[in-house]
Amino acid sequence: MGEREETKGLRKELGLLGIFCIASGAMISSGLFVLPGLAFKYAGPAVLISYGIASLLVIPSLLSKAELSTAMPKAGGTYFFIDRSMGPMMGTIGGFAAWFSLAFKSAFALVGIGVFAVLLNPGFTEMQMKLIAVFFCIIFTIINIRGTKHTGKTQIFLVIGLLALLVFYVVAGFFFVQPSHFSNFAPHGFDSIFSTAGLIFISFGGLTKVCSVAEECKKPGRNIPLGMFLAWGIISLLYILVIFVTIGVANPSQLTTSLTPISLGADNIPIFWGIGGVVMAIAAILAFISTANAGLLAASRDPMAMGKDQLLPHSFAKLSNRGTPTFSILFTSGFMICVILFLDLESLVKTASLLKILLFLFVIFSLIIMRESKIRHYRPKFKSPFYPWVQLAGIFGLVFLIFEMGLVPMLLVCVFILFGFLWYWFYARDKIWREYSLLHLIERITGTKSTGYLVDEELREILIERDDVTERRFEQLIKKCEVIDVFKYMRPDKFAWLIANKLADRLDTDKDKLYMLLKKREEDSNIVLHPGIAIFSHIIKGRDKFEIILVRSKKGIIVSDDIDPIHAFFVIVASPDQQSFYLHSLMWIVQIAEETDFEEEWIRAKSIEELRDIIISSWKKRKSV
Numbered sequence: 134m135g136e137r138e139e140t141k142g143l144r145k146e147l148g149l150l151g152i153f154c155i156a157s158g159a160m161i162s163s164g165l166f167v168l169p170g171l172a173f174k175y176a177g178p179a180v181l182i183s184y185g186i187a188s189l190l191v192i193p194s195l196l197s198k199a200e201l202s203t204a205m206p207k208a209g210g211t212y213f214f215i216d217r218s219m220g221p222m223m224g225t226i227g228g229f230a231a232w233f234s235l236a237f238k239s240a241f242a243l244v245g246i247g248v249f250a251v252l253l254n255p256g257f258t259e260m261q262m263k264l265i266a267v268f269f270c271i272i273f274t275i276i277n278i279r280g281t282k283h284t285g286k287t288q289i290f291l292v293i294g295l296l297a298l299l300v301f302y303v304v305a306g307f308f309f310v311q312p313s314h315f316s317n318f319a320p321h322g323f324d325s326i327f328s329t330a331g332l333i334f335i336s337f338g339g340l341t342k343v344c345s346v347a348e349e350c351k352k353p354g355r356n357i358p359l360g361m362f363l364a365w366g367i368i369s370l371l372y373i374l375v376i377f378v379t380i381g382v383a384n385p386s387q388l389t390t391s392l393t394p395i396s397l398g399a400d401n402i403p404i405f406w407g408i409g410g411v412v413m414a415i416a417a418i419l420a421f422i423s424t425a426n427a428g429l430l431a432a433s434r435d436p437m438a439m440g441k442d443q444l445l446p447h448s449f450a451k452l453s454n455r456g457t458p459t460f461s462i463l464f465t466s467g468f469m470i471c472v473i474l475f476l477d478l479e480s481l482v483k484t485a486s487l488l489k490i491l492l493f494l495f496v497i498f499s500l501i502i503m504r505e506s507k508i509r510h511y512r513p514k515f516k517s518p519f520y521p522w523v524q525l526a527g528i529f530g531l532v533f534l535i536f537e538m539g540l541v542p543m544l545l546v547c548v549f550i551l552f553g554f555l556w557y558w559f560y561a562r563d564k565i566w567r568e569y570s571l572l573h574l575i576e577r578i579t580g581t582k583s584t585g586y587l588v589d590e591e592l593r594e595i596l597i598e599r600d601d602v603t604e605r606r607f608e609q610l611i612k613k614c615e616v617i618d619v620f621k622y623m624r625p626d627k628f629a630w631l632i633a634n635k636l637a638d639r640l641d642t643d644k645d646k647l648y649m650l651l652k653k654r655e656e657d658s659n660i661v662l663h664p665g666i667a668i669f670s671h672i673i674k675g676r677d678k679f680e681i682i683l684v685r686s687k688k689g690i691i692v693s694d695d696i697d698p699i700h701a702f703f704v705i706v707a708s709p710d711q712q713s714f715y716l717h718s719l720m721w722i723v724q725i726a727e728e729t730d731f732e733e734e735w736i737r738a739k740s741i742e743e744l745r746d747i748i749i750s751s752w753k754k755r756k757s758v
């Protein structure tokens with residue numbers, strides 16, 4: 134039993150639905166069930182605009198994180214992006230910001246469970262409410278230690294139930310909205326709208342936390358951006374609709390002082406038959422449970438990634454036999470319990486919002502540095518549109534938001550940055566030296582060569598893992614691919630048509646276009662690897678397309694008057710998303726063809742299975758050299 138090292142890797146168990154539910158569940162909690170009352174106190178009905186502004190300001194960071202996470206789907210997400218782009222000192226500050234902001238937000242969600250438990254049992258004291266939060270923290274710690282798959286399944290169940298209750302609330306309450314409640318739309322002026330947007334920014338902070346578990350996602354290049362975009366669109370719309378209904382049905386004076394605004398609104402909707410407050414209290418508890426569950430999952434991955442990079446003790450990086458970072462989860466859980474027991478609600482909200490704004494700024498800078506450093510193996514599967522204008526707008530908007538929040542938040546930012554710097558200086562500075570992309574950017578600007586290829590090599594290894602560039606996959610493809618044994622002379626056009634038909638059937642693509650490609654390439658002498666051995670390779674349109682065809686002709690295939698007869702012909706085609714595996718497969722085929730006596734053995738083979746065996750045995754011989 135015992136522990137296994139992190140080098141064996143986390144398990145890829147999260148699909149699109151799991152990613153969507155983690156991102157959604159992390160958003161629907163305090164921002165919807167507690168903060169609207171406090172935000173309404175500061176901005177009035179104009180709080181709807183505050184939520185809209187906060188939602189829009191998330192977009193630059195959302196696009197930036199989507200691109201970075203498809204280029205570098207690694208545990209730790211935000212920390213990893215910041216560290217590899219701006220260096221270990223900024224990585225330390227960013228890693229602590231990511232870790233603490235998620236832990237604060239998750240602790241806030243757990244406290245929310247206690248707040249709403251009072252609606253179900255008004256006799257609870259403040260300490261009993263906190264003990265309820267601690268109890269649920271322990272439950273989620275156990276779930277997370279058991280494995281990501283259990284966490285993802287729990288999250289799907291919670292989020293689907295929650296969305297159903299909220300949609301019912303919006304539909305039922307819409308018919309009872311009183312327009313008079315919106316008459317004094319901005320009672321505290323428009324400046325309050327922006328400061329309130331900063332206060333409730335934490336409502337959207339959980340959207341991108343799924344990047345912290347990118348290493349555990351299936352098809353991260355597709356599922357992470359799509360899951361985050363779906364969560365942002367659906368939950369942002371749901372926020373505005375739910376708050377609109379709540380303002381429209383609830384008594385304004387009561388709403389200003391309520392920590393349970395949605396339950397207050399439900400009590401004023403006749404269709405709930407007097408139990409609306411209890412129903413929405415249950416929905417709120419589901420929301421807080423989902424946020425705390427997802428938050429603990431994601432937050433524990435930041436110290437794990439920092440432990441791998443020696444910015445924290447190595448204990449944080451160790452994985453259990455279940456593939457989970459047990460010590461990191463336990464430490465994060467312990468920190469959350471301390472926050473629950475010793476901090477008040479408003480301090481939690483302000484601290485978490487501020488750290489999220491700081492973190493999103495770092496992420497935007499990380500994307501700009503990664504793009505401008507021009508590192509060869511930085512190859513995201515999703516690219517942020519309208520770069521760099523979206524990122525520049527995001528920087529301006531987030532900095533403006535910090536200033537609108539006042540002097541104390543700005544001082545807190547400075548204190549937090551100082552803490553991260555001191556930790557790096559006294560603990561981690563002498564332990565590590567690592568290349569990072571900012572050095573390459575400085576190198577480009579100054580024209581002075583001062584770096585090697587360490588960052589590029591690390592990104593290459595990440596691409597291999599991301600695109601499933603495994604030797605086992607190649608071996609399985611050879612065992613299952615089409616093998617054609619040509620027994621007679623065949624004209625070039627007939628041969629091209631035969632291959633085009635085989636590929637079209639296996640790839641579900643246009644055989645006429647394939648035929649034209651083959652005909653054009655047959656006349657190119659560059660397809661010849663050695664006399665008698667040729668390879669045709671091409672990138673085609675589509676997704677998840679990859680195919681290899683092996684051809685043997687004892688008499689030789691005449692593809693051109695300028696090319697000797699071909700006895701071994703290899704065909705490799707792939708879609709753009711398979712490019713890394715395509716390039717590696719191409720390299721392996723070339724190495725196989727260079728084996729001594731390969732052509733002679735290929736011609737002598739007595740069956741198709743023997744032809745496959747020759748490829749595999751030659752390839753394994755290459756591996757052992």
